[in-house]
Amino acid sequence: MVVLVTGANGQLGQSLQFIAPNYPELHFVFCASADLDITNAADCEAMFSKINPGFCINAAAYTAVDKAESETEKAHLINVIGAQNLAEVCKKHNTVLLHISTDFVFDGEKNIAYKENDAPNPTGIYGQTKLAGEKAIQEVFENYYIIRTSWVYSQFGNNFMKTMLRLASERDSISVVNDQIGTPTNAVDLADALAKIITSNKKAFGVYNFSNEGQCSWYDFAKKIFEVNNINIDLKSIPTSSFPTPAKRPEFSVLDKTKIKTTFGLEIKDWQDSLKTIKI
Template identity: 45%
Template sequence: MKVLITGSHGQVGHCLVERLNKREDIDVVAYDRDVLDITNKEQVQAVIAELMPNVIINAAAHTAVDKAESDVEPSFAINRDGPMNLAMAAESVGALLLHISTDYVFDGSKTEPYSESDTTGPQGVYGKSKLAGELAVQEHCSKYAILRTAWVFGEHGNNFVKTMLRLGADRPELGIIGDQFGGPTYAGDIADALITMMDKFAVADNDLSGVYHYSGAPHVSWYEFAKEIFFAADKYSVLKSTPLVNEITADQYPLPAPRPANSRLNCSKIESVFGIVPSDWKLALNNIAEYK
């Protein structure tokens, strides 16, 4: 099986490459945007026509949420046009397209975890561009899976865990938002989920195409997540001393882009179809020494 990974230098892309390179039954082709610009329709079509991959995993995205509010055109180019180009090219060669999306497609006003069938309503440019990418994949590709996830972290790339460790090393006290809730999700677990889905698609008797939710458990606030990060940092002696963490509201820390107050995702569908359970993010913090 030949698998093309886009966005190979990102958090999830890096993990995908590491895992798939260990499999003898997989021929991995991994490109970042310095080699394959997914916003370039002609280049995407030419590369995929030459490679003839069985599976395309799109881990490329414009994820700078606040910057997206002013960089509207680049956000939509990467998050909408890129997936559309990949979907059209995948369809032309009969490839499966696995595409990563986000909790930001919801407005966060629901009190319960979001299911795949819930009405979307992104608040900011990032969420709007990612939703447009989802719709493009569904319109142009007949064999696909869209994986919505949230609060991604890992050893590679920039994320909340690394930010906390950096700030915690310099400051004795931090104020962290306590009224936004979600499921932290380990990038390695997302990669594992995508690989499981890919393998199941290869042998499934029926069409598994659709939207799936995958994130971590238990659900927590950013404040609670930060407390667990520093608990792990103290346990494994990652920092000389851990800071005092104070709980604040989102109103006390205004940002250019609005964030959903509720980013909790209902992951029962992916468990029932693929047997994939939520990411154990607390377990993933046991290797926190590798996040620096």
């Protein structure tokens, strides 16, 4: 079974490359942005004609949450037109699309975990384009898995964990917000879940949530990152109001994973246990 991965040099793409040897029955074809630009429909068609994938994992995205507020067109092109191009070429070639979306489709006004059918209401351009990308896929065909995830980090690429470790090497003191609650997701666990969905052979298409288990604030996450890496630093807890950003983020974006766990029999690690598995 051929599995095409777009955006293969991003942190999810690299995590998929990392777990690929565990799934010898899957023949992964990894395409970085230079190999396949998902905003170019003709390039997508040429790649699909060449390799004829059974599944396509779209790990390509515009992910710069704050920059999206001023680069609206670019975010729309990649997150909406790119997703739509892939859905159309998947439909034509009878390929199942696994597309990754985000907790930022929600406004964060709830205080219990979000279910897949809770009403989305993104607070910024990034979340709006990711939601529009989901809708674009749903308008084209039905053979999709849209997996919403949150707070993705890993040993690969750029992410909050890497930023904390870098800042700790540069400063004596770090301030991190303590009033945004969510769940970190190890990109390697997400990659593994995607491979398990593919190898399950179920055709249970639809929208699913996936993150690690548990919940915390960004401050708690930073604290655990330093603890796991034996770093002593003056870590200060601050409110979001003391750390203004161009994009407004949801205050609460914990995702309910009941649907993905029961449908595919997935066991999901607690975020703290998964963080400990990372070797930098």
